[in-house]
Amino acid sequence: MSSDSAFVRATDAVKAQLRTRLQPVWAVLCTVLAPLDRAIQPVADLYNRSLGRHFGTMTGLQFGVIALGFGMIATVPFWSPFYSETLNITFAVASIWAIFAMSWDIQSGYTGYISFGHSVLSGAAGYTIGLLILHYDPSMGPLVTIPLAVLASLVLGLVIAVPSLRLRGPYFSLITLVGVLLFTNLIFAFSEWTNGELGIHQVDPFTYEPWIRYYYMAIPMLVIAVGLTYVARSNVGMVLLTIRENERAVSSAGLDPTKFKISSFVLSSIPMGIGGALLVYYGRAINPVSFVEISNSIEIIALAVIGGMGSIIGPLFGSFLFFFLEEELLRDFIEDSSTRTLVLWLFVLGVLVFARNGVFRVVWHALGAVRGDSE
Amino acid sequence: MTLLEIDGLTKRFGGLVAVDDLSFSVESGEIVGLIGPNGSGKTTVFNCIMSTYVPTEGRIQFNGHDVTDDKTYQIVNHGLSRVSQESNPIDLLSVGANIKLFTLPNSFLACALPDAILARRSDGGPGILDHAERVGLGDKIEEKPGSLAHADVRRLEIAKALATDPDMLLLDEPFAGMNQAEIRELSEQIEQFREEGITMIVVDHNMRGLMQLVDRVVVLSSGQKLAEGEPEEIVDDEAVQEAYLAGEHGGIKR
Numbered sequence: 001m002s003s004d005s006a007f008v009r010a011t012d013a014v015k016a017q018l019r020t021r022l023q024p025v026w027a028v029l030c031t032v033l034a035p036l037d038r039a040i041q042p043v044a045d046l047y048n049r050s051l052g053r054h055f056g057t058m059t060g061l062q063f064g065v066i067a068l069g070f071g072m073i074a075t076v077p078f079w080s081p082f083y084s085e086t087l088n089i090t091f092a093v094a095s096i097w098a099i100f101a102m103s104w105d106i107q108s109g110y111t112g113y114i115s116f117g118h119s120v121l122s123g124a125a126g127y128t129i130g131l132l133i134l135h136y137d138p139s140m141g142p143l144v145t146i147p148l149a150v151l152a153s154l155v156l157g158l159v160i161a162v163p164s165l166r167l168r169g170p171y172f173s174l175i176t177l178v179g180v181l182l183f184t185n186l187i188f189a190f191s192e193w194t195n196g197e198l199g200i201h202q203v204d205p206f207t208y209e210p211w212i213r214y215y216y217m218a219i220p221m222l223v224i225a226v227g228l229t230y231v232a233r234s235n236v237g238m239v240l241l242t243i244r245e246n247e248r249a250v251s252s253a254g255l256d257p258t259k260f261k262i263s264s265f266v267l268s269s270i271p272m273g274i275g276g277a278l279l280v281y282y283g284r285a286i287n288p289v290s291f292v293e294i295s296n297s298i299e300i301i302a303l304a305v306i307g308g309m310g311s312i313i314g315p316l317f318g319s320f321l322f323f324f325l326e327e328e329l330l331r332d333f334i335e336d337s338s339t340r341t342l343v344l345w346l347f348v349l350g351v352l353v354f355a356r357n358g359v360f361r362v363v364w365h366a367l368g369a370v371r372g373d374s375e
Numbered sequence: 376m377t378l379l380e381i382d383g384l385t386k387r388f389g390g391l392v393a394v395d396d397l398s399f400s401v402e403s404g405e406i407v408g409l410i411g412p413n414g415s416g417k418t419t420v421f422n423c424i425m426s427t428y429v430p431t432e433g434r435i436q437f438n439g440h441d442v443t444d445d446k447t448y449q450i451v452n453h454g455l456s457r458v459s460q461e462s463n464p465i466d467l468l469s470v471g472a473n474i475k476l477f478t479l480p481n482s483f484l485a486c487a488l489p490d491a492i493l494a495r496r497s498d499g500g501p502g503i504l505d506h507a508e509r510v511g512l513g514d515k516i517e518e519k520p521g522s523l524a525h526a527d528v529r530r531l532e533i534a535k536a537l538a539t540d541p542d543m544l545l546l547d548e549p550f551a552g553m554n555q556a557e558i559r560e561l562s563e564q565i566e567q568f569r570e571e572g573i574t575m576i577v578v579d580h581n582m583r584g585l586m587q588l589v590d591r592v593v594v595l596s597s598g599q600k601l602a603e604g605e606p607e608e609i610v611d612d613e614a615v616q617e618a619y620l621a622g623e624h625g626g627i628k629r
Contacts, residue, residue, distance in 0.1 A: 054489065235479050235486040235493070238468065242476055245465045248427075252459075253477040254451035254539050263483035 011353050018354075026366075033370040037061040055226075056233055061367040069317065073218060077211035084328060088214055094323035095217040096282060099224050099275035101303035101315035106228050107268035108301075109309035110237060111261055112244030113165065113172045117180030118300050121269045122276030123292035124156040124183075125149035129277060130200035130286040131193065138202060142281060149280075150273035157269025158262075165261040168247060180294050187288045199287025206281050217278055221316075224271045229312045231267065240264055241310065302348045308358020317360050378403045378543055378574050379424075379455075384433035386419050386598075393419040395598040396433070401543070406565070406575045408585045408606070411595030412619060417578045418460065420595070421545050425457050426450055438542060448481060454542035458535075458549060462528045464520035470531055471516035474503045477538035506538045510564060526557045533564075543574040550579065562588050582610060594618070 040060035048057040058066065072079070073091070080087035100122060108114045128149040132140055164175040187194045194200070206216045231237060239260050242250050250257045280286050290296070307318020326344055334340045355362050379401040386394040394416045401407050409417050422428040424435055426447045435443045442450050464473045479486055485493065494502075507513050510530040520528060529549065536544055546565070550558045565575065565588060579585050585592070585606070592609045594602040596618040602609055609615055 231487055234489070235475070236483060238472060238476060239479065239486055241467065242465055245467065246463050248447075249463055249465065249476070251447035252425075252451060252457065253479065253535070254448050255476075255479060255481050256446070256448045259481070260483055 015354060030370045030372065033061060034372075036064070037367075037370050040064045054233060055229055059368045059371075061370055062364060065363075065367055066313075070222070073222070073320070076218065077214050087328060088210055090323050090327040091320065092214045092217045092282065093327075094320045095214075095221040096275050096279050097300070097303055097323065098316045098319035099221050099271050099278070100300045101307065101319045102225060102228050102312050103268045103271040103275065104300045105304045105309060105312055105315045106232060106240075107264045109304055109311070109315070110232065110240035110244060111264055113261060114301070115176040115265075115297070116173055116294070116301070117160075117176035117178075117183075117297050118268075118272060119292050119294070119296035120160070120176075120180050120183045121153040121157055121272035122279065122296075123288075125153040125273035125276030126280045126286040126291050127187070127194065127200075128152040129280045130203065133202055134195075134200050135193070142206065142277070146274070146277045149277040150270060153269045153273030153276060154266060157266050157272075161262045161265035165265060166258050176297075177294075180292065180297055184288055184292050184294070187292060195287075197288060199285050199289075201285045203280055203284045203286070205284050213282070217282060220274055220278060224274065225312065225316050228271070232310075232312045236260075236264075244310075302345075305356075306348060306351050306359055308361040311358065311361065314358045314360035318358065321359065376403045377401070378438055379576075380436040381420075381424070382434045382436070384420065384423055384435065385431045386416075386423055386428055387431045393598050394423065394430075397595070397598070397600055398433075399593050399600065399603060401574060401576060403542075403574055404569065404572070405591060406569055406577060406589045408582075408589035408592040409576055409578045409595065410580065410582060410585065410592060410609075411601070413580055414597075415595040416598040417580075417595055418547060419598075421457060421459075421547055421576075421578065424450075424455070424545065451539050451541075452481065454540070455545070456536040456539045456541035456543070457545040458532045458547060460547040460551065462532050464528065464531055464535075466519060466521050468520075469516065470507065470512060470518050470520060470523070471503050473520060473531060474506050474516070474534050474538050477535045478503065478506075501540075503538070506534045509537055509567075510534045511560070526553055529553070530561075537568070541573060543576070544568065546575060546577045548578055548580070582606065586610075 037060040040063060042060075044058050044060045044063035047063060052058070073095075076091045077088055080091065100118065103121075104115060104118045108118075126149070129145045132145055132148065160176065160179055164172045188196050205213070207213050232240075239250060239255055242253075243257055243260060247257050250260070276291070279291065283290065303319040303322050304315040305318070306322055307316065308314030322344070325347070326340065330340045330343060334343060351359060377400050381400065382398050384394055384397045385392070397416075397420065399407075409420065411417050419428065423430045424437075424442075426442070426445055430443060433443070434441060437450070437453055437455055440453055442453060442455070445453070464470075465476075468476070480493075504513060504516060507516050510533050512527060512530050512534055515523065515527065520531060523531065529552070533546075533549070549561060549565070553561065565577070569575065577585060577589060582592075589606060592602075592604065592606050593600060594609060594612075594615050601618055602612045602615050604612075
């Protein structure tokens with residue numbers, strides 16, 4: 001690491017300043033929160049003894065905040081009207097993007113092989129549905145189209161992963177980058193089939209009832225979150241993380257790094273397909289701009305970075321935070337949408353510079369340390 | 376029975392010949408010392424055996440398999456494991472998890488199974504703690520590698536190699552940076568591994584510490600085999616003396 005570079009020294013100095021300034025606030029928080037932490041501990045221990053083995057153990061406060069977070073996500077339609085009329089919609093969209101961010105994380109966040117083109121996977125699923133409905137049978141329901149859509153992104157995942165992940169180093173990232181550009185251009189090249197820029201609009205939604213629609217997005221998201229957290233906490237997560245830290249060590253352990261890299265990409269492409277299908281039925285349409293173009297891939301990375309790469313749950317909350325800021329909180333202060341986007345990306349940059357392990361991890365470690373047990 | 380057979384191994388890097396037509400074999404149950412001055416090609420031989428490098432010429436046979444063109448992980452699964460000169464534990468994982476990685480099956484789906492089921496499938500072979508205890512790390516498996524002393528980090532490297540359940544270990548300068556007491560302890564552990572049926576090649580740049588340990592010595596100089604024989608013969612070999620003096624390594628005698 002170039003720990004002596006001027007930039008790193010400057011940011012470290014700012015971080016140290018912040019830490020000293022916040023020390024009194026932190027001390028007050030600790031005295032307030034420590035009893036609460038102790039109070040919840042017995043409940044957390046129940047979880048730790050039963051499911052903790054598979055999903056990681058937690059302190060009282062960590063458990064409390066996770067339970068509160070998931071409780072709030074599970075009840076958005078009931079409390080969101082008290083905040084704003086649109087929050088319901090914002091969090092439905094955040095759920096879909098949380099699926100994308102978590103899917104990206106199990107592959108790129110864990111193995112360190114950064115994909116710049118994950119939106120081709122959701123795009124493949126989306127266009128499969130769009131093309132089936134437009135050209136094959138308009139009456140096809142989601143029970144038929146969604147499995148086919150997921151299959152399409154799985155196949156595309158294999159097509160990308162097998163040649164590119166055999167190589168070590170930056171080639172994988174470059175190939176995903178080219179892949180997303182290629183896919184975008186294919187949509188335009190076959191405009192008579194895909195309607196080009198206009199996209200396909202003949203998709204019927206799951207339902208017109210907003211609160212039910214929220215659950216159509218949130219429930220699959222929560223199921224995927226549990227599934228991917230389990231995988232990440234299993235030995236698979238350990239192998240993927242070792243690929244990121246030292247790929248040779250994986251070979252020395254008698255494990256084939258290529259096999260694990262390809263498998264993680266394929267595993268990632270399944271929820272990407274599900275998310276892509278949900279996005280089609282949510283927006284009742286599919287077009288290159290909001291599905292496939294590279295900016296979508298970059299946004300997926302941003303969500304994961306905000307929450308914290310390599311943690312699954314981090315990207316989930318990162319997505320909710322990002323969309324809450326973009327569509328709700330910042331909207332109240334900043335009228336102009338491009339200024340809002342600028343502020344958001346400055347926020348992403350800030351996270352990368354000052355908390356590169358993600359906002360979620362900072363909060364998580366703070367919650368775990370209120371009793372002064374760790375560090 | 377011959378466990379490892381190296382036949383005409385040559386490795387060239389551009390114009391530089393690092394290993395030149397080297398042949399030797401290792402019998403099952405032996406401890407062989409591979410010595411030579413710095414730059415004589417010892418580590419390159421290990422890199423070729425483990426397929427870190429692709430040999431330019433020659434064949435390598437292990438346990439009846441031609442492993443010359445195998446990938447590293449395949450060679451490990453044939454029963455050959457290496458303790459390299461550099462320590463590279465994963466600092467994010469505990470000592471126990473670092474060892475555990477080396478016990479895992481080479482299957483994505485099997486790795487996704489809970490540990491309890493995985494343990495049942497491997498029908499009660501040695502566990503992580505057993506491997507740690509073999510090198511004296513039994514009480515440190517919860518610690519992070521970053522907090523270990525140098526000798527313990529080296530022990531961890533050996534525990535990792537043992538965890539792959541090898542028939543043969545390649546030890547690359549295992550005594551580097553250790554004090555006399557640590558060298559003695561490690562020598563005893565290496566003897567113990569042999570008792571347990573593990574064949575070994577130990578690389579070192581001088582004979583110190585190897586004399587009592589090894590059955591046979593292969594001496595390398597500029598990538599070529601200079602001499603081969605029992606330790607006593609090698610110490611008195613004139614060609615060997617000369618090579619070391621020329622390389623300003625007077626330390627062949629104990």
